[in-house]
Amino acid sequence: MALLEIKDLRIALNDGSEIVKGIDLKVESGEVHAIMGPNGSGKSTLAQALMGHPAYRISSGDVLLDGTSLLALGPDERAQKGLFLAFQYPYAIPGVTVTSFLRSAMNALRKARAGGEDDPIPIPEFRKQLAAATERLKVPRELLGRYLNDGFSGGEKKRIEILQLALLHPRLAVLDETDSGLDIDALKTIAGGVSDLVGPEMGAVVITHYQRILNYIRPDYVHVFAGGRFVAEGGPELAEQLESEGYDAYLPEAPSGAS
Amino acid sequence: MSEPESDVSQIGRDYKYGFHTTDEPKFSTGRGLTREVVETISAQKSEPAWMLERRLEAYEHFLTRPIPDWGGDLSTIDFDSIFYYVKPTESEAASWEELPPDIKNTWDRLGIPEAEKKYLAGVGAQYESEVVYHKLQEELVRQGVVFLGMDVGLRDHEEIVREHFGKIVPFRDNKFSALNTAVWSGGSFIYVPPGVKVEMPLQAYFRINAENMGQFERTLIVVDEGAFVHYVEGCTAPIYSSDSLHAAVVEIIVKPGGRCRYTTIQNWSTNVYNLVTKRAVAQENATIEWVDGNLGSKLTMKYPAIWLTGEGAHGEVLSIAFAGPGQHQDTGAKAVHAAPNTTSVITAKSISRGGGRAGYRGLVNVASGARGAKSKVVCDALILDEESRSDTYPTIRVHEADANIEHEATVSKIGEEQLFYLMSRGLTESEASSMIVSGFVEPITKELPLEYAVEMNRLIQLQMEGSVG
Numbered sequence: 143m144a145l146l147e148i149k150d151l152r153i154a155l156n157d158g159s160e161i162v163k164g165i166d167l168k169v170e171s172g173e174v175h176a177i178m179g180p181n182g183s184g185k186s187t188l189a190q191a192l193m194g195h196p197a198y199r200i201s202s203g204d205v206l207l208d209g210t211s212l213l214a215l216g217p218d219e220r221a222q223k224g225l226f227l228a229f230q231y232p233y234a235i236p237g238v239t240v241t242s243f244l245r246s247a248m249n250a251l252r253k254a255r256a257g258g259e260d261d262p263i264p265i266p267e268f269r270k271q272l273a274a275a276t277e278r279l280k281v282p283r284e285l286l287g288r289y290l291n292d293g294f295s296g297g298e299k300k301r302i303e304i305l306q307l308a309l310l311h312p313r314l315a316v317l318d319e320t321d322s323g324l325d326i327d328a329l330k331t332i333a334g335g336v337s338d339l340v341g342p343e344m345g346a347v348v349i350t351h352y353q354r355i356l357n358y359i360r361p362d363y364v365h366v367f368a369g370g371r372f373v374a375e376g377g378p379e380l381a382e383q384l385e386s387e388g389y390d391a392y393l394p395e396a397p398s399g400a401s
Numbered sequence: 402m403s404e405p406e407s408d409v410s411q412i413g414r415d416y417k418y419g420f421h422t423t424d425e426p427k428f429s430t431g432r433g434l435t436r437e438v439v440e441t442i443s444a445q446k447s448e449p450a451w452m453l454e455r456r457l458e459a460y461e462h463f464l465t466r467p468i469p470d471w472g473g474d475l476s477t478i479d480f481d482s483i484f485y486y487v488k489p490t491e492s493e494a495a496s497w498e499e500l501p502p503d504i505k506n507t508w509d510r511l512g513i514p515e516a517e518k519k520y521l522a523g524v525g526a527q528y529e530s531e532v533v534y535h536k537l538q539e540e541l542v543r544q545g546v547v548f549l550g551m552d553v554g555l556r557d558h559e560e561i562v563r564e565h566f567g568k569i570v571p572f573r574d575n576k577f578s579a580l581n582t583a584v585w586s587g588g589s590f591i592y593v594p595p596g597v598k599v600e601m602p603l604q605a606y607f608r609i610n611a612e613n614m615g616q617f618e619r620t621l622i623v624v625d626e627g628a629f630v631h632y633v634e635g636c637t638a639p640i641y642s643s644d645s646l647h648a649a650v651v652e653i654i655v656k657p658g659g660r661c662r663y664t665t666i667q668n669w670s671t672n673v674y675n676l677v678t679k680r681a682v683a684q685e686n687a688t689i690e691w692v693d694g695n696l697g698s699k700l701t702m703k704y705p706a707i708w709l710t711g712e713g714a715h716g717e718v719l720s721i722a723f724a725g726p727g728q729h730q731d732t733g734a735k736a737v738h739a740a741p742n743t744t745s746v747i748t749a750k751s752i753s754r755g756g757g758r759a760g761y762r763g764l765v766n767v768a769s770g771a772r773g774a775k776s777k778v779v780c781d782a783l784i785l786d787e788e789s790r791s792d793t794y795p796t797i798r799v800h801e802a803d804a805n806i807e808h809e810a811t812v813s814k815i816g817e818e819q820l821f822y823l824m825s826r827g828l829t830e831s832e833a834s835s836m837i838v839s840g841f842v843e844p845i846t847k848e849l850p851l852e853y854a855v856e857m858n859r860l861i862q863l864q865m866e867g868s869v870g
């Protein structure tokens with residue numbers, strides 16, 4: 143049984159227009175799958191629909207995590223089952239500090255694991271885990287006392303997404319363009335941090351436009367996503383090829399005769 | 402005997418203070434208000450003649466004064482069914498153990514003796530019409546700080562009381578200040594001598610226990626030159642199907658260079674009319690701060706006022722109003738700049754959900770002669786669903802050309818995207834919305850001592866529970 147299994151999945155907007163047009167994907171623990179594709183092809187739609195975003199409708203197909211279908215579950219229950227999405231555009235929650243948010247999120251997952259009973263993480267334990275993760279990911283301590291994503295720079299938001307990933311220990315992490323906005327050093331640290339987490343406990347799907355992040359999170363598979371479908375699949379070398387040649391070869395409306 | 406009241410279904414939320422006890426009071430004037438009731442209350446307290454005269458004058462004024470036709474719906478108050486004076490114990494106790502078991506049990510369940518041990522400099526506890534417990538740390542007594550029930554304050558410090566009582570809030574101010582002046586009982590009397598800074602808060606706790614109870618406490622705080630005090634009041638009541646009335650008057654005077662902070666965490670059950678007149682005078686370079694949290698009650702009409710009468714005086718109002726199902730919070734603030742170079746800041750946040758209605762009603766008045774006045778008003782409303790409502794009624798009157806007045810107002814809803822983001826981390830929809838709401842009021846809760854901030858957030862969470870489903 144695969145960790146994540148997507149079967150013939152079609153995703154539409156609430157007005158009926160179809161964005162993702164039938165895809166299949168299997169991810170095992172310890173695997174990294176990269177998804178690359180042009181702007182507007184539906185990558186974030188896929189990621190957000192996996193997480194249960196209410197703006198999207200699953201018109202057919204299924205998504206299984208550890209063999210259980212996620213489709214009837216709310217985003218909170220999907221998270222509790224071990225799915226995590228690092229957002230392309232994380233939202234700000236004014237008035238809620240990063241630290242207090244992280245603790246609430248950890249406690250929400252612990253509560254679900256304890257069968258609905260409150261099981262708050264002891265404060266010293268929380269501090270220890272937080273300190274270790276912020277150090278590993280080189281997150282400035284100063285960010286922790288600020289309101290979540292409120293006035294954060296693009297790169298700061300991305301760091302905080304991965305800090306959440308590190309503390310919440312999901313089974314499957316989907317990273318939606320986490321590399322966009324990160325400077326070169328941060329990319330190395332953050333991607334290295336994610337890579338450390340991949341293993342028997344976790345698999346990852348990395349959505350990106352650039353090959354660079356894949357130097358630090360080695361993908362086992364690279365999928366090319368265009369026009370709502372996977373149009374090609376290969377190993378890490380495919381990412382390098384895309385970086386030099388672009389997506390023209392995979393686009394139906396590619397100008398003929400271009401070379 | 403204690404008898405927990407458990408029928409909370411009628412209000413649609415978990416109100417854990419809804420229990421009541423069934424003990425017999427020592428004395429009650431019975432239902433309804435007459436001249437005799439006023440005289441009886443005064444006689445019970447063996448008051449000086451001037452106070453009885455004042456009560457009777459106020460009573461006459463109350464009778465002739467029409468019910469306000471603005472704010473909330475007051476036509477449903479049945480003045481004849483209310484108990485205006487109920488005396489629960491023979492006298493004020495100085496230790497919790499001296500109280501009748503039922504009453505002690507009530508305070509234990511509300512956590513007051515525990516809080517006193519941990520972080521309070523003094524506690525007053527009012528049950529129905531009387532202050533049943535009162536205590537101030539010895540060190541503060543030694544420094545000349547006075548913290549008493551208002552009745553005892555009048556007896557022991559008649560001069561100070563007579564000088565200020567009804568000067569800041571005259572009984573003619575409004576119908577409910579007239580009512581309060583006629584039948585007042587309990588409340589706090591505080592005097593802080595020059596230069597004394599009371600570091601830990603003094604807390605008063607107001608509890609209505611009986612059905613159709615009217616609670617009319619009266620508080621007077623005098624902060625002398627360069628002194629400081631933080632006074633906190635909390636209020637709860639049992640849930641009944643018929644209504645109770647709470648009509649308090651609070652008068653504060655802060656002398657030159659002094660500072661007073663007055664924090665309210667009002668969590669009445671949703672069958673209480675809460676109609677309170679609060680006004681503070683700040684003299685030269687003095688500071689007055691009202692922190693006003695209104696979470697409970699059926700209808701609250703309350704607009705804490707600051708009168709800046711001395712040059713350089715500063716006033717702040719930080720207010721949070723939460724209106725759930727069946728609730729109307731008509732709250733706000735008034736700032737009157739009556740001297741040069743005075744400043745005021747009003748920050749009001751309201752949340753309405755489940756058909757609740759929250760409003761901000763405010764006045765900023767810069768009198769002529771108050772040159773260089775500065776005022777900033779920010780009111781933000783968060784509306785959680787389509788049935789709920791928020792209104793803003795700001796009034797600004799300026800009689801000096803160089804006044805600097807800012808007013809900002811926003812109305813927002815909880816964004817679907819914010820909810821989704823939080824839920825994607827495992828928070829349930831109600832946890833996620835409570836978190837957004839707590840964040841919304843954070844600029845105010847962060848001003849509270851930790852224990853109260855925690856309490857405020859917990860109350861908001863309770864309000865939010867059952868808000869989705």
Ligand SMILES: Nc1ncnc2c1ncn2[C@@H]1O[C@H](COP(=O)(O)OP(=O)(O)OP(=O)(O)O)[C@@H](O)[C@H]1O
Binds near residue numbers: 183
């Ligand atoms: N909620 C929505 N309402 C309207 N259109 C939407 C919505 N979500 C996605 N779309 C549309 O669906 C298409 C796919 O968008 P999506 O964000 O999934 O692309 P993407 O592959 O992630 O692109 P990028 O590389 O730029 O991040 C776009 O045309 C987008 O405008």
Ligand SMILES: [Mg+2]
Binds near residue numbers: 230
């Ligand atoms: Mg995208």
